[in-house]
Amino acid sequence: MTSYETVKYFNAEQYEFDRYRGAVRNFQRAEYSLMLSLNLMNVTQNMCFTIGLMASCFLAAFQISIGQRDVGQFVALLTYMAQLQGPLNFFGTFYRTIQSSMINSERMLELFKEQPTVLDRPNVERLPSCQGDIRFSDVKFSYDPRKPALNGIDFHCAPGTTTALVGESGGGKSTVFRLLFRFYNIGGGSIQIDGHDVEDITIDSLRRHIGVVPQDTVLFNETIMYNLRYAKPEAADEEVYEACRAASIHDKILDFPDGYESRVGERGLKLSGGEKQRVAIARTILKDPRIILLDEATAALDTETEQHIQTALDKLSQGRTSLVIAHRLSTVTTADQILVLHAGKVAECGTHEELLALNGRYTNMWRKQIRAQRAAEHAKAATDRLTQVRDEAGGDESASQSEDERNAGGNQRGRPLSNSGLQTSTTRFRDDMPLGHP
Numbered sequence: 200m201t202s203y204e205t206v207k208y209f210n211a212e213q214y215e216f217d218r219y220r221g222a223v224r225n226f227q228r229a230e231y232s233l234m235l236s237l238n239l240m241n242v243t244q245n246m247c248f249t250i251g252l253m254a255s256c257f258l259a260a261f262q263i264s265i266g267q268r269d270v271g272q273f274v275a276l277l278t279y280m281a282q283l284q285g286p287l288n289f290f291g292t293f294y295r296t297i298q299s300s301m302i303n304s305e306r307m308l309e310l311f312k313e314q315p316t317v318l319d320r321p322n323v324e325r326l327p328s329c330q331g332d333i334r335f336s337d338v339k340f341s342y343d344p345r346k347p348a349l350n351g352i353d354f355h356c357a358p359g360t361t362t363a364l365v366g367e368s369g370g371g372k373s374t375v376f377r378l379l380f381r382f383y384n385i386g387g388g389s390i391q392i393d394g395h396d397v398e399d400i401t402i403d404s405l406r407r408h409i410g411v412v413p414q415d416t417v418l419f420n421e422t423i424m425y426n427l428r429y430a431k432p433e434a435a436d437e438e439v440y441e442a443c444r445a446a447s448i449h450d451k452i453l454d455f456p457d458g459y460e461s462r463v464g465e466r467g468l469k470l471s472g473g474e475k476q477r478v479a480i481a482r483t484i485l486k487d488p489r490i491i492l493l494d495e496a497t498a499a500l501d502t503e504t505e506q507h508i509q510t511a512l513d514k515l516s517q518g519r520t521s522l523v524i525a526h527r528l529s530t531v532t533t534a535d536q537i538l539v540l541h542a543g544k545v546a547e548c549g550t551h552e553e554l555l556a557l558n559g560r561y562t563n564m565w566r567k568q569i570r571a572q573r574a575a576e577h578a579k580a581a582t583d584r585l586t587q588v589r590d591e592a593g594g595d596e597s598a599s600q601s602e603d604e605r606n607a608g609g610n611q612r613g614r615p616l617s618n619s620g621l622q623t624s625t626t627r628f629r630d631d632m633p634l635g636h637p
């Protein structure tokens with residue numbers, strides 16, 4: 200049911216109907232053979248019992264007729280037989296129960312056979328407190344041996360600093376987070392927190408110090424309050440509200456018909472992408488960890504909300520070590536260091552200004568982004584002006600006439616009003632334009 204939108208997008212109702220019909224047919228076939236075997240067993244059982252009863256009755260009647268036994272014994276035989284029938288029927292139902300229990304336990308045993316790959320080593324210590332010093336030394340990792348995801352990553356985050364990870368999609372940015380959170384064991388090198396190898400401390404204590412805002416937030420099909428409290432079950436209501444205010448979601452939640460008691464649907468289906476992301480930020484604020492990992496935390500938000508959240512995140516990351524993944528470079532220009540990941544390696548590393556001076560990959564990405572951003576700004580300005588003039592033209596025909604005349608006369612201000620003018624403004628940017636903040 201969770202993927203129903205995909206079914207509708209691709210008009211695949213008929214295909215899904217057929218798949219469902221096939222599944223029902225298979226079920227009916229299996230049910231038919233089950234019922235057949237059960238009924239066969241019942242019939243055989245009843246037949247055996249009735250034949251046995253008949254035979255013993257005939258034998259008893261014969262023995263009474265020749266005077267070998269008296270009638271009382273015949274009555275006793277019938278009573279015993281009647282008492283025996285109940286337990287025998289019970290064995291039939293017992294067989295059925297055993298059969299269905301065997302099927303369930305088979306599934307359970309399949310689960311037990313799965314061995315977790317990430318486990319605490321014997322006798323490892325807890326990490327009672329954490330300063331937030333992170334060091335990756337020559338970390339290698341692959342999900343599939345045929346295709347390495349990380350090819351020897353090296354970096355160091357000092358306590359309380361912000362490190363941004365940028366780079367192409369599929370470059371391994373989220374993988375760095377997953378390894379730090381110990382979802383997987385690394386294939387080579389080491390990851391250290393406060394000088395301790397992450398494999399030498401318990402997974403539980405490590406995860407307590409790390410808060411994650413994932414790329415795609417998954418919520419439980421419960422109330423918003425339940426999902427928020429998941430980070431800290433003992434939190435008071437006011438504490439939860441405070442975290443939501445910091446994540447700019449409190450007022451939005453109060454606007455919902457059931458407020459904090461609104462149910463979010465399967466995997467958070469009833470919330471918009473931006474709302475889900477802010478719930479994730481709020482619960483990370485509630486968890487209050489030393490290290491925060493933000494994977495595209497503001498990707499699904501409009502510019503204004505993003506600014507609010509950026510302020511909240513800046514506040515949240517004060518005194519904490521944060522690792523931020525961002526595709527929009529303008530959100531990470533103030534980071535203490537920026538790592539450019541390429542082909543599973545750190546291709547460039549430094550502050551925004553240092554990387555621009557390098558004139559490498561980062562500069563390229565930055566140039567493309569500000570060009571797109573400026574073009575968008577110019578296009579917006581042109582469209583705004585066009586709308587404004589159209590409004591004026593609607594109110595005053597003659598005013599529009601004179602404006603057009605002025606445009607025809609080569610007025611610079613009027614040029615972007617036409618469609619061709621708008622295009623010129625978006626294509627005017629060249630690679631040799633000066634760099635800087637957009």
Ligand SMILES: Nc1ncnc2c1ncn2[C@@H]1O[C@H](COP(=O)(O)OP(=O)(O)OP(=O)(O)O)[C@@H](O)[C@H]1O
Pocket residue numbers: 342343348367368369370371372373374375414
């Ligand atoms: N669970 C997984 N199993 C197998 N391969 C995976 C898995 N998760 C990611 N990968 C592969 O590992 C590589 C790195 O993935 P990762 O999610 O770290 O990329 P990313 O840099 O975060 O990309 P994006 O910016 O698109 O989120 C990709 O090529 C991806 O296909």
Ligand SMILES: [Mg+2]
Pocket residue numbers: 372373374414494
């Ligand atoms: Mg990712």
